[in-house]
Amino acid sequence: xxxxxxxxxxxxxxxxxxxxxxxxxxxxxxxxxxxxxxxxxxxxxxxxxxxxxxxxxxxxxxxxxxxxxxxxxxxxxxxxxxxxxxxxxxxxxxxxxxxxxxxxxxxxxxxxxxxxxxxxxxxxxxxxxxxxxxxxxxxxxxxxxxxxxxxxxxxxxxxxxxxxxxxxxxxxxxxxxxxxxxxxxxxxxxxxxxxxxxxxxxxxxxxxxxxxxxxxxxxxxxxxxxxxxxxxxxxxxxxxxxxxxxxxxxxxxxxxxxxxxxxxxxxxxxxxxxxxxxxxxxxxxxxxxxxxxxxxxxxxxxxxxxxxxxxxxxxxxxxxxxxxxxxxxxxxxxxxxxxxxxxxxxxxxxxxxxxxxxxxxxxxxxxxxxxxxxxxxxxxxxxxxxxxx
Numbered sequence: 385x386x387x388x389x390x391x392x393x394x395x396x397x398x399x400x401x402x403x404x405x406x407x408x409x410x411x412x413x414x415x416x417x418x419x420x421x422x423x424x425x426x427x428x429x430x431x432x433x434x435x436x437x438x439x440x441x442x443x444x445x446x447x448x449x450x451x452x453x454x455x456x457x458x459x460x461x462x463x464x465x466x467x468x469x470x471x472x473x474x475x476x477x478x479x480x481x482x483x484x485x486x487x488x489x490x491x492x493x494x495x496x497x498x499x500x501x502x503x504x505x506x507x508x509x510x511x512x513x514x515x516x517x518x519x520x521x522x523x524x525x526x527x528x529x530x531x532x533x534x535x536x537x538x539x540x541x542x543x544x545x546x547x548x549x550x551x552x553x554x555x556x557x558x559x560x561x562x563x564x565x566x567x568x569x570x571x572x573x574x575x576x577x578x579x580x581x582x583x584x585x586x587x588x589x590x591x592x593x594x595x596x597x598x599x600x601x602x603x604x605x606x607x608x609x610x611x612x613x614x615x616x617x618x619x620x621x622x623x624x625x626x627x628x629x630x631x632x633x634x635x636x637x638x639x640x641x642x643x644x645x646x647x648x649x650x651x652x653x654x655x656x657x658x659x660x661x662x663x664x665x666x667x668x669x670x671x672x673x674x675x676x677x678x679x680x681x682x683x684x685x686x687x688x689x690x691x692x693x694x695x696x697x698x699x700x701x702x703x704x705x706x707x708x709x710x711x712x713x714x715x716x717x718x719x720x721x722x723x724x725x726x727x728x729x730x731x732x733x734x735x736x737x738x739x740x741x742x743x744x745x746x747x748x749x750x751x752x753x754x755x756x757x758x759x760x761x762x763x764x765x766x767x768x769x770x771x772x773x
Contacts, residue, residue: 385517387700387758393517394508394750394757401504401749402491404431408500409484409493413448415471415534421448424470425530428503429453432526435510447538448530452546453506455513455524462551463523464760465724466509467543467715468502469532473738482740490734490743497742501749502556502731503528508753509760518757521764525550532715535677540718547719552690552726552763554756555716558737559729560708563748566729567691568709569681569717570616571651575641575658575674577603579626582667583635593633594667597626600637602664607641610657616646617654618711641674644711648721651676678713679721686725694727697758703751730756 385393413424425448429439432453442450448470454463472495484493491501506526512518527546529539536543547553559565579600584593610619619641626637641658645651655675663670681687691707698705708729720726732752736742 387697387754390512390517390757391701391750391754393512394753397508397511398746398750401508402486402746404507405491405496405501405504406484406493408503409496410479412474412476412479413470413472413495414475415473415531417476418446418448420476421470421530425449425451425528428470428507428528431507432510435507436514437510437526442542444530444538450530450539450542451528452542453510453526455510455520455526457520457523459522459764461522461764462549463525464520464763465525465527465547465550465553465719466506466556466756466760467527467553467719468499468506468556469529469715470503471531471533472498472500473533486746489746491746492741492743494742497558497732497734497744498737499556499558499731501734501744502558504749505556505732505753505756509757512753512757518761520760522551524760529715536715536718543715543718544722547722547724550724553716553719553724554730554759555714555726555728556731557714557716557728558731559733560710561735562706563703563733564706564708564729565691565694565727566681566710567687567707567727568683569713569728570644570646570711571648571676571680571717572678572713573643573645573651573654573674573676575643575672576638577641577661578638578671579603579636579663580669580671581635581637581665582633584633586631586633590633594665595633596637596668597634599663599665599668600624600626600639603661603670604639606661607658610643610654615650617644617650619643645676646680647682648679651679678717681714681717681720681726681728687720687727690725690727693762694755694759697762698755700758701751701754703755705755
């Protein structure tokens with residue numbers, strides 16, 4: 385089927401897809417709401433099964449279930465992984481306060497942009513495979529983690545296992561403004577720094593105390609100075625607390641630190657620098673925990689080749705597919721760090737991720753579904769596979 389025929393197929397599906405999108409939004413799936421995420425996973429398991437995929441739910445004791453749905457083919461080529469996540473940042477009750485609604489050419493609702501609409505795309509493509517609208521030349525794995533918004537701690541081992549044998553990963557995170565895909569993401573790290581000092585009466589025995597807040601303040605200045613905009617390194621102390629009363633020299637203080645890097649090497653370097661911090665007051669002790677929790681998605685030659693292929697496919701659909709970078713991480717960062725070519729930001733155009741006014745452009749739904757469908761088909765080309773490898 386041609387690109388334009390594929391586009392018309394998805395356009396014909398739009399009314400039913402909007403109804404399905406509403407169902408997805410109303411199945412609230414806050415990252416820390418295990419029951420909510422599990423309910424969405426069970427719902428999607430049936431949706432993928434009805435479209436001919438073999439489904440596996442991957443339960444976790446504390447977090448919601450991840451989901452793996454496989455569209456099997458007779459081909460023996462490496463599979464393609466379509467990647468997303470089930471969770472949102474919105475606690476239960478957000479939909480009651482801000483119900484799903486259609487307004488003009490936009491669909492609004494908690495989590496609709498990040499990333500219930502991305503889940504919708506995966507279901508649309510799976511249905512196209514069932515209806516023989518597109519013929520995949522290899523197996524297609526649809527994989528959804530349950531805790532992406534809080535670091536993918538529970539879902540990471542299963543994600544890595546699913547991705548390691550794949551030729552490419554197509555990540556359904558929201559695009560950049562204008563529908564641009566993401567060919568670079570910064571790596572993300574966090575540190576928790578706690579200072580132990582010596583308590584003393586602030587009026588009677590001031591000199592005896594070792595002020596943990598003062599020590600931490602000096603460390604904060606040193607940490608913030610590690611920011612290097614030219615190298616794409618940022619450090620931000622985002623939360624700080626300490627002390628017990630104004631008349632007590634504080635014995636404890638702590639801070640949470642966010643840092644972002646542009647390369648894996650800089651990530652390793654920042655970890656060493658922060659872990660090697662020493663107290664200014666020798667009577668104080670530093671307790672430092674943390675490190676890189678999401679590696680960068682670097683713009684490697686394989687990522688560029690994958691983007692260029694997507695751009696050609698998009699052009700056949702009348703789309704000018706741009707590219708860009710972002711400071712935030714995603715599950716695509718993990719697969720890229722494994723050496724699997726990864727293209728991120730293939731979700732539906734819109735705005736307001738994690739904001740109360742988030743929305744998606746309704747007219748972009750068929751276009752992005754056709755792009756994803758045709759790109760999966762194009763990636764089975766032997767010559768292109770050689771480029772990726």
